Amino acid sequence: MRREPPQTLGDYLPLLFPAAMLTIFFVVPFGTMIAVSFFQRQQGGFYTPAFVFDNYARFLSVFFGGVLGFSLMLAVIVAICCVMLALPFTYMLTRMARKVQVVWLVALLSILSLSEVIIGFAWSTLFSRTAGITNILVALGIMEQAKALTPSFGAVLTGMVYQAFPYTVLVLFPALVRLDPTLTEAARTLGASPLKAFFTVVVPALRNTITATLIMVFIFALGSYLLPQLLGRPQHWTLSVLITDQAIYQSNMPFAAAMAVFLVLVTLGLVALTVIAGRKGEAA
Amino acid sequence: MSGLALQNVVKEFGAFRAVNNVDLTVPHGTFVCMLGPSGCGKTTLLRMIAGLDLPTGGAIRLDGEDITRVPTHKRNLGMVFQSLALFPHLTVGENIAYPLRIRGVAKEEQKKRVDELLAMIHLSGYADRPVAKLSGGQRQRVAIARALSISPKLFLLDEPLSALDAKLREAMQVELRQLQQKLGITTIVVTHDQREAMTMADTVVVMSGGEIRQAASPIEIYRRPADSFVADFIGQTNLLEVQADSAGRAEVLGHVVPGLSLPAGSNKGTLSVRPEDVHLTAPGAGSLTGKVTFVRDLGGTIETFVDIAGHQIVAVSTPRARPDVSVGQEVGIALTPDVCVVLKK
Numbered sequence: 177m178r179r180e181p182p183q184t185l186g187d188y189l190p191l192l193f194p195a196a197m198l199t200i201f202f203v204v205p206f207g208t209m210i211a212v213s214f215f216q217r218q219q220g221g222f223y224t225p226a227f228v229f230d231n232y233a234r235f236l237s238v239f240f241g242g243v244l245g246f247s248l249m250l251a252v253i254v255a256i257c258c259v260m261l262a263l264p265f266t267y268m269l270t271r272m273a274r275k276v277q278v279v280w281l282v283a284l285l286s287i288l289s290l291s292e293v294i295i296g297f298a299w300s301t302l303f304s305r306t307a308g309i310t311n312i313l314v315a316l317g318i319m320e321q322a323k324a325l326t327p328s329f330g331a332v333l334t335g336m337v338y339q340a341f342p343y344t345v346l347v348l349f350p351a352l353v354r355l356d357p358t359l360t361e362a363a364r365t366l367g368a369s370p371l372k373a374f375f376t377v378v379v380p381a382l383r384n385t386i387t388a389t390l391i392m393v394f395i396f397a398l399g400s401y402l403l404p405q406l407l408g409r410p411q412h413w414t415l416s417v418l419i420t421d422q423a424i425y426q427s428n429m430p431f432a433a434a435m436a437v438f439l440v441l442v443t444l445g446l447v448a449l450t451v452i453a454g455r456k457g458e459a460a
Numbered sequence: 461m462s463g464l465a466l467q468n469v470v471k472e473f474g475a476f477r478a479v480n481n482v483d484l485t486v487p488h489g490t491f492v493c494m495l496g497p498s499g500c501g502k503t504t505l506l507r508m509i510a511g512l513d514l515p516t517g518g519a520i521r522l523d524g525e526d527i528t529r530v531p532t533h534k535r536n537l538g539m540v541f542q543s544l545a546l547f548p549h550l551t552v553g554e555n556i557a558y559p560l561r562i563r564g565v566a567k568e569e570q571k572k573r574v575d576e577l578l579a580m581i582h583l584s585g586y587a588d589r590p591v592a593k594l595s596g597g598q599r600q601r602v603a604i605a606r607a608l609s610i611s612p613k614l615f616l617l618d619e620p621l622s623a624l625d626a627k628l629r630e631a632m633q634v635e636l637r638q639l640q641q642k643l644g645i646t647t648i649v650v651t652h653d654q655r656e657a658m659t660m661a662d663t664v665v666v667m668s669g670g671e672i673r674q675a676a677s678p679i680e681i682y683r684r685p686a687d688s689f690v691a692d693f694i695g696q697t698n699l700l701e702v703q704a705d706s707a708g709r710a711e712v713l714g715h716v717v718p719g720l721s722l723p724a725g726s727n728k729g730t731l732s733v734r735p736e737d738v739h740l741t742a743p744g745a746g747s748l749t750g751k752v753t754f755v756r757d758l759g760g761t762i763e764t765f766v767d768i769a770g771h772q773i774v775a776v777s778t779p780r781a782r783p784d785v786s787v788g789q790e791v792g793i794a795l796t797p798d799v800c801v802v803l804k805k
Contacts, residue, residue: 356543358541358543358545359545361512361532361541361545362541362545362547363547363562364511364512364531364533365510365533365535365537365538365539365607365616366533366539366558366562366607367533367536367563368533368558368562369531369533370533372533372562373533376558376561376562377547380547380549380550381547381548381549383549
């Protein structure tokens, strides 16, 4: 089918609605946020229009830098864990019978229907001393005494990986289904063990998909602010938690806006770097 | 014994028997074509030889060693898939070097071998191209080179040429056969194209319903088919009922054919006569008489369709021996025993 570029004003008409929605619900609020980030804060929760860099300057401290670094690191670890778990899982899932696939996918979709709050409280119960999984280990004689596993970094990581895992599987699934199964068989006839075939054929053939999935989970994990509070200590709080804190509890809108803008810029920068690195790797 | 031996190989998928008690010996250096309609079990048999499917029963031996349970990657074979299965993330050279890389062969040696193989498939200088940029025939050659890069004991091909257009396919058949003869490698090809099998094979194995119907040289299969299925499947043929008359002579459609004998111990059979062996004569001069229903003049060959009491017989002649017949005319058909094969019922 040949596609003609739009000629008259009428041809652009179907674009008008999405364009308007995008402007009203994304461009305007985001613009407002950028503007507010340069405003002057007033004591008592108000701010006056101005153009000052105070908010950004305040952000450039060891404390906030540390929080930003931790947030990025946490998101990267969550993304890597999710892909490392979901890739072999999804690969095996695509090789199963259709019926089994449907059961698994429905189960994963049902996790998506859970809110972050429920996931957080469920895991904090599972990790607790009184009713947690350590009691099972004690009953099995593996552990001496039941103990609390939360709050800790491990608990935050588990909760976030659990939350992002279904998304990861759903993003990887179509690409893995489309992957020609004879590629692995060919690798096996050519002398690769099943495990070697997975790493020398399946993973490299899906490189672009894996990169895209890593970016998606990374961004998804970056926005998480409930789980770190429910399952972690204050040092495990992410920048999103601080933004919420500044915006809602400290009533410092300009500073919260500045942090949010900064987070968006850093995220975009990292994604751009990943994409460029991916392109370079392709050319080489 | 050197070569491949299949002993009573059985493969069941649930209640369905895809391969039923197959016995086959393939001496070293032989080119075997497994031929049959789709669903006859030929691909399943090849996959079992490759180790991609496990037989339900029986044994597979290679050079005397039982390899029935040896995993695919330890069998040292080369296989070309119908989809070719070239690795899309690797270049032509990297694809060919893959089996060497997996086996930890030194880089310089890999490069040397890749250059050798590229020269062999007439694609020298293509090592750095991505496989997506190749034409169908070139991709085909790369898949063959990749399968041969470790000089395997066994070279397996599953409908390797089915994706190519007719002209290229014919050329590749000749090329593949010449390559196999040069390397002297034991080769098994699965195909449903009998022309392909006739072109390339030392031995044609005709399969149907999970069983081997006949395994013999192409010309023997053509000249002396084991049964009517084989006769009908390989090339074109005319099949007619043969019965013994009261005196025990072979009778075709009510006419005694002198010199024709029935299978031992049977008074019924099926007569197979190839279209090029059917000679048209004046009415009454041959063994049988019929009416011409259609003449298909293809330039190179002329096919004459003759109806004898409801049975259709096709005669093929060359333009030099063009029969002087037209539709509706009565003709005689000469059946001489030397060109007729009587098959068991």
